[in-house]
Amino acid sequence: MKLVKTLLIAAAGLAAVTAQAEKLTVAATAVPHAEILEHIKPLLARQGVELDVKVFTDYVQPNLQLAEKRVDANYFQTKPYLVEFNKNRGTTLVTGVPVHVEPFGAYSRKVKKAAELKDGAVVAIPNETSNAGRALVLLDKNGVIKLKDPANILSTVKDIVANPKKLQFKELEAATLPRVLDQVDLALINTNYALEAKLVPTRDALFIEDARSPYANYLVTRADNQNAAAVKKLALALQSADVKAFIEKKYNGAVVPAF
Structure with a gap:
């Protein structure tokens, strides 16, 4: 008891x-x-x-x-x-x-490196300011484009001062970017959405931010x-x-x- x-x-x-x-x-x-x-x-x-x-x-x-x-x-x-x-x-x-x-990384199912992008290639980036700027800064850092101010994290496509391959930019909702990989030449994708799509950033990204991001x-x-x-x-x-x-x-x- x-x-x-x-x-x-x-x-x-x-x-x-x-x-x-x-x-x-x-x-x-x-x-x-x-x-x-x-x-x-x-x-x-x-x-x-x-x-x-x-x-x-x-x-x-x-x-x-x-x-x-x-x-x-x-x-x-x-x-x-x-x-x-x-x-x-x-x-x-x-x-x-x-x-x-x-x-943050750049992904493609059509090319193995940025240098292989053809003239007029379509590049998809997020459609909101902070992540669009982040994508453009990464593209600038890897020699794909040149920005007016490479340090400006709020850069837009209007701030591109050199685009030697005449890339066409499509701004899309971040969550949809992995799903359009087959439709574009390059997509800049947030890692959380890349992981959800079973992409491995350290393996699949053509180029990616380093840990000092x-x-x-x-x-x-x-x-x-x-x-x-x-x-x-x-x-x-x-x-x-x-x-x-x-x-x-x-x-x-x-x-x-x-x-």
């Missing part, structure tokens, strides 16, 4: 701890963001935080839903993207900690909850030695820690 009573008390205590767990809903794209978040779920659960990962396939809804307080945070974007989003959408989202860098992917919150206890626990977990080891082992250079 005493043992039964002890077990009942222990169960009640466990139920109380569970009931007190704070739920934290985080919006993320599937790879690698949601995978990294899933990895830290058990750690956060032990700290009293129930992590709910909401997966998105685009770069707009995660920010809109955060601004509308439908989620508590998101994890999918770079700081230049967020700055441009806030400016264009009138939102006031804030960056938390940087977690990883996804080196300034485009870290951040945890993003609102000003009203950036200092909440659960958000701070999430930030610490994302910058833990365990996450660093997980990223290095799982992604083999396609994703690199930013801390």
Whole structure:
């Protein structure tokens, strides 16, 4: 009887701890963001935080839903993207900690190197400012085009001052770029979408950013909850030695820690 009573008390205590767990809903794209978040779920659960990962396939809804307080945070974007989003959408989202860098790459199923691109070749790039600029800077760095200011991460096709092969640029939604690889000569693709399409950036990209890329992917919150206890626990977990080891082992250079 005493043992039964002890077990009942222990169960009640466990139920109380569970009931007190704070739920934290985080919006993320599937790879690698949601995978990294899933990895830290058990750690956060032990700290009293129930992590709910909401997966998105685009770069707009995660920010809109955060601004509308439908989620508590998101994890999918770079700081230049967020700055441009806030400016264009009138939102006031804030960056938390940087977690990883996804080196941006150029892919093709028609040529093996940039020098093989024919005159008038079609090059697909993302259609929003920060990633379009990132694509153009990478093309400039690899001698495909010349920009007015190679350091301007918000460059547009209007800033191209030399285009010796008269390349034609198609600006498309970032998520669709892997799907048009057969229709274009070259596509500049964000690594998360490349990984989802089963491309291996370190093997399949004709050229790619190196680990010194300034485009870290951040945890993003609102000003009203950036200092909440659960958000701070999430930030610490994302910058833990365990996450660093997980990223290095799982992604083999396609994703690199930013801390």
